[in-house]
Amino acid sequence: MTALTEPEVQAWVGRTKEDPPGDIVCERGYILHWLEATENANPLYWDDAVAQDLTGGPTAPPSMLSAWMRPLQFVPGRNEKRMPLSLHFALKEALGLPEGIVAYNEMTLGVPVRPGDSVRTMQRIREISEPKTRRLGTGRSWIIDVTYTNQNGEVCGVETYEMFAYVREPKP
Amino acid sequence: MKVSAGDRLPALKVDVTARTVIMGASSSRDWQPQHHDHAWALNRAGTRDIFLNTPNQGGWIERYLTDWTGPAGRLGKMRFRMRRSICVGDALVFDGVVRSVSTDAAGCTWADVDVTLSVGEDSATECVARIAVPASDADNPWARRGDDWTPDAPGPLELNSQRS
Numbered sequence: 001m002t003a004l005t006e007p008e009v010q011a012w013v014g015r016t017k018e019d020p021p022g023d024i025v026c027e028r029g030y031i032l033h034w035l036e037a038t039e040n041a042n043p044l045y046w047d048d049a050v051a052q053d054l055t056g057g058p059t060a061p062p063s064m065l066s067a068w069m070r071p072l073q074f075v076p077g078r079n080e081k082r083m084p085l086s087l088h089f090a091l092k093e094a095l096g097l098p099e100g101i102v103a104y105n106e107m108t109l110g111v112p113v114r115p116g117d118s119v120r121t122m123q124r125i126r127e128i129s130e131p132k133t134r135r136l137g138t139g140r141s142w143i144i145d146v147t148y149t150n151q152n153g154e155v156c157g158v159e160t161y162e163m164f165a166y167v168r169e170p171k172p
Numbered sequence: 173m174k175v176s177a178g179d180r181l182p183a184l185k186v187d188v189t190a191r192t193v194i195m196g197a198s199s200s201r202d203w204q205p206q207h208h209d210h211a212w213a214l215n216r217a218g219t220r221d222i223f224l225n226t227p228n229q230g231g232w233i234e235r236y237l238t239d240w241t242g243p244a245g246r247l248g249k250m251r252f253r254m255r256r257s258i259c260v261g262d263a264l265v266f267d268g269v270v271r272s273v274s275t276d277a278a279g280c281t282w283a284d285v286d287v288t289l290s291v292g293e294d295s296a297t298e299c300v301a302r303i304a305v306p307a308s309d310a311d312n313p314w315a316r317r318g319d320d321w322t323p324d325a326p327g328p329l330e331l332n333s334q335r336s
Contacts, residue, residue, distance in 0.1 A: 038199075038231040038235045063231045107250050108324065
């Protein structure tokens with residue numbers, strides 16, 4: 001756990017960070033992988049005629065939004081490791097909480113993401129809890145809002161995550 | 173699409189395997205080790221095994237809803253709270269019931285649906301989703317833009333456990 005004082009911890013509330021667009025643009029192969037993983041037979045994503053009729057062409061499933069902002073794990077010449085939701089990971093590090101889970105998620109969806117679109121995020125810490133102990137360990141929870149925009153500045157969606165980051169309790 | 177409060181969605185059963193979890197993580201590009209590394213999940217994260225990640229649960233929920241609405245159904249908003257990790261070996265069951273149906277000022281018809289992801293007797297994930305459904309054969313929720321697409325218009329969307 002961190003040696004930060006409570007006011008220093010709470011000073012993170014309201015901080016924002018904008019991450020650059022993800023390393024990949026929306027593309028059909030990844031959409032098919034998503035559909036494969038969720039055994040999703042929705043013809044909107046498999047039948048181009050249905051997609052043309054309903055959405056004016058192919059789109060990605062709305063719940064797939066966060067896939068498009070995640071950095072590649074390897075890029076030639078890139079020395080620093082990029083993390084998705086970098087503000088969340090910066091807070092985890094500042095608080096000395098190595099483990100983390102997502103406890104709650106909320107999505108409000110806007111314009112569809114289409115093949116060729118790139119997505120960037122703006123993140124904001126909304127609140128940070130007092131220290132708490134749960135079954136997994138001792139740490140804090142926080143709420144972070146994430147706004148996703150496409151290359152045209154249109155909002156594709158807003159997500160809210162409640163994270164719990166913690167240090168595991170030593171086994172007796 | 174004719175929808176009424178109280179309508180029940182058909183149950184969906186999914187046997188969660190290592191492939192389910194790892195493919196879910198891969199397809200959402202989430203390489204946090206608790207979603208693919210068994211030893212890490214046990215020894216670092218303190219969970220029973222690797223477990224479904226958040227975006228993949230969202231993807232399964234969307235799939236469950238659009239199995240019911242058909243391709244014209246358009247997800248507008250959803251909330252879910254994960255109370256218990258869904259791990260390899262779990263027999264996962266999706267259940268859903270329509271909480272309410274409303275039409276906003278732009279004429280968009282919304283179904284608010286409570287969805288539960290259960291493992292055995294445990295409710296692993298509690299969800300509520302708001303999905304736009306066609307009000308008539310001529311209506312297409314996907315054609316809505318700007319002020320005609322307002323998933324927050326019908327009012328707050330709270331999980332059952334948040335409601336007083």
